[in-house]
Amino acid sequence: MATKRIGDEPAYVLHHYDWSESSLILEMFTRHAGRVALVAKGVKKPSSSFRPVLLPLQPLRVSYGGDADIRTLKSVDWVGGHVMPTGEALLSGYYLNELLMRLLARDDPHERVFDIYAPTVALLASGQNSLLQPALRAFELLLLRELGLLPTLDAQTLSLHALQPEQAYALVPEVGLRRAATDDRYHLSGAQWLALNEAMSEGQPLTALWTLPELASSALRVMLRQLLTYHCGVGALKTRQIMLDLQNL
Structure with missing residues (x-):
């Protein structure tokens, strides 16, 4: 079921797709909602604060909102704890x-x-x-x-x-x-x-x-x-x- 606003949700990036010249669709695995699709607007711009954080296999906390099948990413924070596997x-x-x-x-x-x-x-x-x-x-x-x-x-x-x-x-x-x-x-x-x-x-x-x-x-x-x-x-x-x-x- 779609929800209007979710905040501080544990999540991981599973995959991403191009959405536009500056945005991505993220397939994310969240603890309480399962797999969700989020649009990260402007994330491909060099100035985006999301860009260095939205990496796979990294523990994140995300906030998102919207009623559509693809909701909008509002904020994301790296939780830390381990580096990227190699x-x-x-x-x-x-x-x-x-x-x-x-x-x-x-x-x-x-x-x-x-x-x-x-x-x-x-x-x-x-x-x-x-x-x-x-x-x-x-x-x-x-x-x-x-x-x-x-x-x-x-x-x-x-x-x-x-x-x-x-x-x-x-x-x-x-x-x-x-x-x-x-x-x-x-x-x-x-x-x-x-x-x-x-x-x-x-x-x-x-x-x-x-x-x-x-x-x-x-x-x-x-x-x-x-x-x-x-x-x-x-x-x-x-x-x-x-x-x-x-x-x-």
């Missing part, structure tokens, strides 16, 4: 933004998604490269769960039979979690899926997940990416393809 961490941050752009509808609040996005971005900016992949896997898992796109990880999806720790199970986009077939290249053991499920049930699921060795599994990475691209409705995410191309170089 290198692979920067591409990973853009990957998170692309997921939110594709999976979140405008004006649909997702406070819990915001509360996993913000610390994940801060971790990407921390320079702890060893936690980069665990951070992405944890975000993917929790994002899918919060959007209702992740099946329960303690039972087979169609039969509801409990997982057996020693058996292998595959996460398949069309059917959910099922016992791995002989031609399934990617799968985890029941014990691994149960460990992930238990960590996601903790009071601080991000930190609980970051410590799990299962998040380093290439099989988990592939299965989650397949599930995400299936729900995004695309053959491949742009940022994912860029990362693959850079690795090949």
Whole structure:
């Protein structure tokens, strides 16, 4: 629902488009309103006070108003706390933004998604490269769960039979979690899926997940990416393809 005036709202810039010679349309992820579109008038002018602040992957506080689908940015302040991620961490941050752009509808609040996005971005900016992949896997898992796109990880999806720790199970986009077939290249053991499920049930699921060795599994990475691209409705995410191309170089 459109609102006339919002002030001091925690937010991040996800993406931007040209609006005119001097203005931009910003796709922003806010804590209380979800993804919103704002016009930043005159932001491309050298004299604009918004220009050095409206950067992706930076914690901001914004005020905006208007009744239209695209509202007007009134003020923006940098909250501080961390610098812009660099290198692979920067591409990973853009990957998170692309997921939110594709999976979140405008004006649909997702406070819990915001509360996993913000610390994940801060971790990407921390320079702890060893936690980069665990951070992405944890975000993917929790994002899918919060959007209702992740099946329960303690039972087979169609039969509801409990997982057996020693058996292998595959996460398949069309059917959910099922016992791995002989031609399934990617799968985890029941014990691994149960460990992930238990960590996601903790009071601080991000930190609980970051410590799990299962998040380093290439099989988990592939299965989650397949599930995400299936729900995004695309053959491949742009940022994912860029990362693959850079690795090949």
